[in-house]
Amino acid sequence: MDALKQFFMTAPVDPTVFAQSLWLIIALPLLGAFVCGVFGKMLGRANVHLIACAAVAGSFFLSVLAFWSVSHVQGGVPVSTENPFSAGVIRYAISADYGTWFSAGTFRVNYGLMVDHLSGILLLVITGVGFLIHLYSTSYMEHDEAYWRYFAYLNLFVAAMLTLVLADSLVLLFVGWEGVGMASYLLIGFWYSDTAKAWAGRKAFVTNRIGDFAFLIGSFLVVLLVGAFNAQATSGNFAQLGGNTEAAQVRFREGLQQRGPLSFRGLEVMANALPATADAAQGGVSLQSTIAEGPLAGRTFGGVLTVALLLFLLGAAGKSAQFPLYVWLPDAMAGPTPVSALIHAATMVTAGVYLFSRMSFLLVMSPTAMVTIAIIGTFTSLVAALIAFAQDDIKKVLAYSTVSQLGIMFMGVGMGIFWAAVLHLVTHAFFKACLFLGAGSVMHGNADETDIKKLGGVRREMPWTWATFLIATLAITGIVPLSGFFSKDAIFHGVHHNHLHGYEWASNALYYVGLLIAACTAFYMSRLYLLTFEGKRSAEAKVAHAHESSWYMTLPLVVLAVLSVVALVYALPLMPGRNGPQPVMENFLGPVFASAERIAARGKLVELDHSVPTLGNYLVAWLVVVASGAFAAFMYMKFFPSRAGQPAPAFARSARRFAQNKFYVDEAYEFLVIRPVKNVSAILYKLVDTVLIDTVAVRGTAWVTARVGSALRYVQTGDAQAYAAVMALALLGGAVYALIQVLQ
Amino acid sequence: MVPISYYLILAAALFCIGMFGVLIRRNALVVFMCVELMLNAANLTFLAFAKQNGDFTGHVSAFFVIAVAAAEASIGLAIVIAVFRSRGTVNIDEMRTMKH
Numbered sequence: 139m140d141a142l143k144q145f146f147m148t149a150p151v152d153p154t155v156f157a158q159s160l161w162l163i164i165a166l167p168l169l170g171a172f173v174c175g176v177f178g179k180m181l182g183r184a185n186v187h188l189i190a191c192a193a194v195a196g197s198f199f200l201s202v203l204a205f206w207s208v209s210h211v212q213g214g215v216p217v218s219t220e221n222p223f224s225a226g227v228i229r230y231a232i233s234a235d236y237g238t239w240f241s242a243g244t245f246r247v248n249y250g251l252m253v254d255h256l257s258g259i260l261l262l263v264i265t266g267v268g269f270l271i272h273l274y275s276t277s278y279m280e281h282d283e284a285y286w287r288y289f290a291y292l293n294l295f296v297a298a299m300l301t302l303v304l305a306d307s308l309v310l311l312f313v314g315w316e317g318v319g320m321a322s323y324l325l326i327g328f329w330y331s332d333t334a335k336a337w338a339g340r341k342a343f344v345t346n347r348i349g350d351f352a353f354l355i356g357s358f359l360v361v362l363l364v365g366a367f368n369a370q371a372t373s374g375n376f377a378q379l380g381g382n383t384e385a386a387q388v389r390f391r392e393g394l395q396q397r398g399p400l401s402f403r404g405l406e407v408m409a410n411a412l413p414a415t416a417d418a419a420q421g422g423v424s425l426q427s428t429i430a431e432g433p434l435a436g437r438t439f440g441g442v443l444t445v446a447l448l449l450f451l452l453g454a455a456g457k458s459a460q461f462p463l464y465v466w467l468p469d470a471m472a473g474p475t476p477v478s479a480l481i482h483a484a485t486m487v488t489a490g491v492y493l494f495s496r497m498s499f500l501l502v503m504s505p506t507a508m509v510t511i512a513i514i515g516t517f518t519s520l521v522a523a524l525i526a527f528a529q530d531d532i533k534k535v536l537a538y539s540t541v542s543q544l545g546i547m548f549m550g551v552g553m554g555i556f557w558a559a560v561l562h563l564v565t566h567a568f569f570k571a572c573l574f575l576g577a578g579s580v581m582h583g584n585a586d587e588t589d590i591k592k593l594g595g596v597r598r599e600m601p602w603t604w605a606t607f608l609i610a611t612l613a614i615t616g617i618v619p620l621s622g623f624f625s626k627d628a629i630f631h632g633v634h635h636n637h638l639h640g641y642e643w644a645s646n647a648l649y650y651v652g653l654l655i656a657a658c659t660a661f662y663m664s665r666l667y668l669l670t671f672e673g674k675r676s677a678e679a680k681v682a683h684a685h686e687s688s689w690y691m692t693l694p695l696v697v698l699a700v701l702s703v704v705a706l707v708y709a710l711p712l713m714p715g716r717n718g719p720q721p722v723m724e725n726f727l728g729p730v731f732a733s734a735e736r737i738a739a740r741g742k743l744v745e746l747d748h749s750v751p752t753l754g755n756y757l758v759a760w761l762v763v764v765a766s767g768a769f770a771a772f773m774y775m776k777f778f779p780s781r782a783g784q785p786a787p788a789f790a791r792s793a794r795r796f797a798q799n800k801f802y803v804d805e806a807y808e809f810l811v812i813r814p815v816k817n818v819s820a821i822l823y824k825l826v827d828t829v830l831i832d833t834v835a836v837r838g839t840a841w842v843t844a845r846v847g848s849a850l851r852y853v854q855t856g857d858a859q860a861y862a863a864v865m866a867l868a869l870l871g872g873a874v875y876a877l878i879q880v881l882q
Numbered sequence: 883m884v885p886i887s888y889y890l891i892l893a894a895a896l897f898c899i900g901m902f903g904v905l906i907r908r909n910a911l912v913v914f915m916c917v918e919l920m921l922n923a924a925n926l927t928f929l930a931f932a933k934q935n936g937d938f939t940g941h942v943s944a945f946f947v948i949a950v951a952a953a954e955a956s957i958g959l960a961i962v963i964a965v966f967r968s969r970g971t972v973n974i975d976e977m978r979t980m981k982h
Contacts, residue, residue: 856978859913863905 146209153207153217157232160251163204163261164300166196171293178286187276190289194272194296198265205258207232219252223393223407225381230255230729233306235397245361246398252306256495256560256730260303260488263567267484268296270694274575275476277690278582288328288474295321299485303492308357308400311493315353315457318486319346325481326473335472342466349456349463356449357400359434363442364399366429367408375411375422378740402496406733409499412439414741425503425741440504447500447507451514454490459541460548461518465804467541471533475578478533483540483570488563491544494551495560498734502554502744505638512552512633512644516651519545521801523658527665528797531588532577535666539614540570542659546629549648554738554746555632556731557724558709562625565705569613569622572698576607579691580670583684590666595675599684602692604671606699611667613702615660616763621702624709626656627751627759628721635747656759657766664770673775711750719750889930896923910962910972914955921951 149156170193178186208230210217218227231254239247253261272292279285298317305311320343327339368391376386390411393404416424425440434442454460459467459482470482481487494501494511501508519542526538543566550559581588583600597604613622634649675682686692711718713725738744786794796802896919903916925944932940966972 857975858977859905859974866901866905 146206147211149203149207149210149217151203151207153210153232154219156203156207157219157234157253159200160204160232160234160253160304161236163197163200163265164251164297164304166193166200167293167297167300169193171290171297174286174293175290178290181286183280183285186286186289190293191269191272191276193293194265194269197296197300198262198269201258201261201265204232204253205262208253208255208258221393221403221407222397223390223401223404224379224386225389226379228254228403228729235306239309241398244365244395244399246395247307247309247400248397249310250306250397250401251304251310252402253304254730255727256492257303259560259564259726260492261300263564264296264299264303264485267567267571267698268292268299268480270697271476271480271484271571271575274479274578274691274694275474277688278476278578279474284328288325291321291324291328292477292480295325295481295486299489302489306402307398308360308402308405309398311496312350312353312357315453315489316350318481318489319343319350319457322346322470322481322486325477326470328473328477332472338466338469338472342470345463345466346456349453351453352449352456353453356446356453359442359446359449360405361399362432362434363429363439363446364394364404364408366432366434367412367423367439368394368399370423370427370430371411372422374420375413377420378410378413379407405497406499409503409737410733412503414440414503414743418740443500444504444506447497447504448510450493450497451507451511454493454548455514458487458490458544458548459518460490460514460545461521464518464522464541465807468534468537468800471531471537475533475574475581478537479571479574479578482537483574484567487540487544488547488567491547491551491559491563494548495556495730498551498556498731499737501551502734502738502746503741505640505743508552508554508744509638509641509644510552512549512648515545515548515550515552516648516655517545518542519549519655520651520658523655523662525797525800526662527658528794530591530798532580532590532593532666532670533574533588535590535662536570536573536577539573539659539663542655543570543614546626546652546655549633549652550629553633553638553645553648554636554734554744555629556734557721557727558625558628558632560727561705561708561721561723562622562629564708565613565621565625565702568698568705569610569620569702572606572610572695572702573614575691575695575698576603576610579603579687579695580607580684582687582691583681585680587680590669592676592678592680593670594673594679595671596684597671600686602686602695606692606695607671608667609699610702611663615663615767616656616759617767619703619706621705621709623760623763624706627756628709630656630759631749631751631755632747635749637745637747639743639745653759653762657762660763660766661770664767665774668771668774673779715748717748720748721750724748886930886934889926893923893926893930896920896926908973908975910965910974911959913974914958914962917958918951918955921947 170190173181173189174186181189208217216229217232218229219231219233221228231252233250233252236249236251239249241247272289275288275292279288282288295318298314298321300314301317302311302314305314323339323343323346325339326342327336330336330339371387373383373387376383376390379386390404390407393401393407397404411422413424414426416426418424423439425443426438428438429435429442452463456463467482467487471478501511522538522541522545526535526542529535529538543562547559547562547566550556550562577588579600580593580596580603583603584593584596587593609620613620616623616626630649630652633652634645637645708723708726709721711721713720713722715725735746738746785791799805900916900919900923903919904913907913907916925947928940928944928947930940932938932944962972965977969977
């Protein structure tokens with residue numbers, strides 16, 4: 139046992155040596171994208187498949203090495219990397235700095251990559267699930283002509299997502315952020331010859347862009363905040379960090395000079411050095427002090443931080459499909475199904491959760507921002523679950539399910555239970571990817587039929603797909619002993635027991651709404667499963683008998699289903715913690731969230747609980763879910779078929795139509811936002827562009843020049859004597875002028 | 883002694899007459915004669931000032947002008963003859979290829 143532990147804690151390659159090669163993890167898929175995109179058509183289908191899958195497999199291999207490296211413990215001392223902003227080291231992390239990208243005055247951005255336990259987990263998820271989906275795509279896209287473009291975009295996406303996760307500063311993260319947005323646009327609109335699909339891609343990109351704008355403004359506010367802190371902090375602030383306070387402040391300033399204000403490590407040091415109230419500050423600045431000069435003069439540090447975090451929330455809402463920017467995700471189902479699995483289930487949409495986990499130390503300084511995140515997450519989750527009740531398209535149900543589960547993750551992040559949100563992110567990646575790939579398999583075997591009302595009885599015809607889909611459905615609804623139960627319950631437990639100063643009501647309220655959401659999830663997922671796989675084949679089915687897909691498609695399904703089950707280990711309280719047994723994930727992510735815990739404990743703005751759910755809590759959650767699932771089974775297997783032919787009551791019909799039309803949110807946006815913008819843009823086009831610029835400025839200038847030219851042309855008579863006369867007159871004028879000068 | 887202003891006024895008058903001739907007469911040969919008139923007026927001015935200053939610079943300049951005038955007249959007359967051969971006229975009003 140000890141030998142096994144020793145094996146897992148000794149990396150095969152020296153971590154500091156490996157750290158220099160971190161850039162390869164991003165470079166491999168990028169190179170794959172380039173080769174597939176430029177030479178793909180020449181190389182042929184098999185070669186493109188090989189290159190794309192090999193690139194991601196290589197990245198996966200390196201990610202395993204990276205993950206292993208950050209768990210490396212030598213002689214009782216864990217691997218660590220130096221912190222440019224403080225005298226201490228960052229434990230369980232490796233990093234590499236590749237020089238400056240650009241700098242302007244005191245602002246600087248470096249190419250820096252960092253792996254710690256959080257990025258390590260995400261690296262494995264992205265490259266592992268990414269590889270499985272590449273494998274799946276080789277079979278799913280076998281009849282598509284533009285296979286080379288598809289694999290190029292897919293590799294590009296993986297490269298961008300890896301940049302996002304490996305970045306050690308907000309700016310490089312934003313590069314990855316934008317990159318995944320672009321790859322998502324390219325892949326959603328992959329079949330762009332169909333206008334509706336191309337517009338779905340455009341909608342995704344524009345909605346994301348709104349979020350990106352908010353992200354940028356938030357970053358700018360953070361830059362100003364760091365500048366103000368640097369100017370106003372005294373060495374008393376740095377007493378919190380231990381050691382010589384003067385030296386600590388000098389080191390912080392040095393770090394700012396070398397790495398710029400947006401490096402995560404610098405932000406962490408600043409967060410540690412900025413207490414909540416003035417009396418804890420020992421003469422330095424606190425969250426309540428006002429900023430002295432600059433564009434933010436007069437505002438408090440806490441206020442600016444809250445606004446910046448709310449802007450980041452809007453950015454994350456755009457990327458992770460939360461209210462009000464979730465509308466692109468259901469439309470994104472226009473893209474190929476493996477794309478939906480990779481981007482819109484497992485990886486890109488988790489970027490928002492990752493961002494907040496990275497900035498956990500800033501979040502716990504602002505209970506207002508936290509409660510807003512939690513409320514937005516809960517609200518979105520509930521609305522999406524209710525919409526999913528009435529959707530008939532298998533992919534749309536899964537899309538709304540993704541929005542709902544992301545809402546749960548946001549709920550977790552908002553209430554401070556970060557490790558559970560990350561665990562749910564991981565388990566969700568597994569079972570949601572399994573569900574989407576299973577849906578793709580069902581579509582592949584049923585001539586691309588997506589309407590679940592026209593399926594049914596697929597269980598007997600596609601056994602592998604059935605078994606994996608069933609396991610994944612049980613996981614998402616939260617049936618013990620699958621991982622989804624534990625991760626979701628960990629979040630709800632944390633929501634119930636963490637408290638935010640000033641918003642204590644949120645803990646109870648959000649917990650009960652959370653239970654309601656769990657019930658809804660169980661209901662619509664059971665409905666989806668039952669209508670697709672159980673029962674009799676629908677009379678309107680396109681294909682009478684479906685055939686099972688090839689091993690390229692079923693192997694990833696099996697692997698993901700197995701992972702959905704075994705990931706539960708991460709939630710079990712097996713590790714020794716401070717107050718008794720601690721869940722494995724909480725212990726594993728301890729070093730990442732240590733700052734946040736410390737700041738929360740000190741500042742008393744956020745009270746983070748560390749209790750483990752009791753058997754009673756588990757029982758309640760499980761009963762809620764089982765009851766809901768049983769209710770769905772009753773409704774769809776017994777109740778509705780028994781009432782076939784009898785019309786439903788008018789109220790039920792109109793409620794269903796309301797939910798099926800997505801609560802008319804898209805129509806509201808069209809009316810409130812899109813139409814006014816289009817009108818303004820039409821005015822600008824017709825008036826400013828066509829009239830003022832084209833006609834008056836451009837053509838007008840040419841017209842004036844032409845007319846003046848034709849007028850002046852009459853001077854050229856060709857008569858030499860006339861020219862001589864002009865010369866004589868000029869000479870006369872000159873002579874007169876000279877005469878006058880002389881006489882004066 | 884004749885005051886110098888008499889010579890200068892005569893030269894100016896000759897110059898103006900020559901200039902008017904250049905600008906107004908239609909026959910190319912007459913225009914050339916008027917150009918010669920202008921040159922001689924300039925010569926007169928040179929000599930008047932040379933006499934007043936007791937300097938030979940004016941005389942030298944006058945010689946230069948005479949030489950240049952001779953050369954210019956010969957070239958100009960050659961051009962007029964060439965033009966007459968191609969167009970059949972020396973009337974300046976009828977040479978309008980530069981007109982728009």
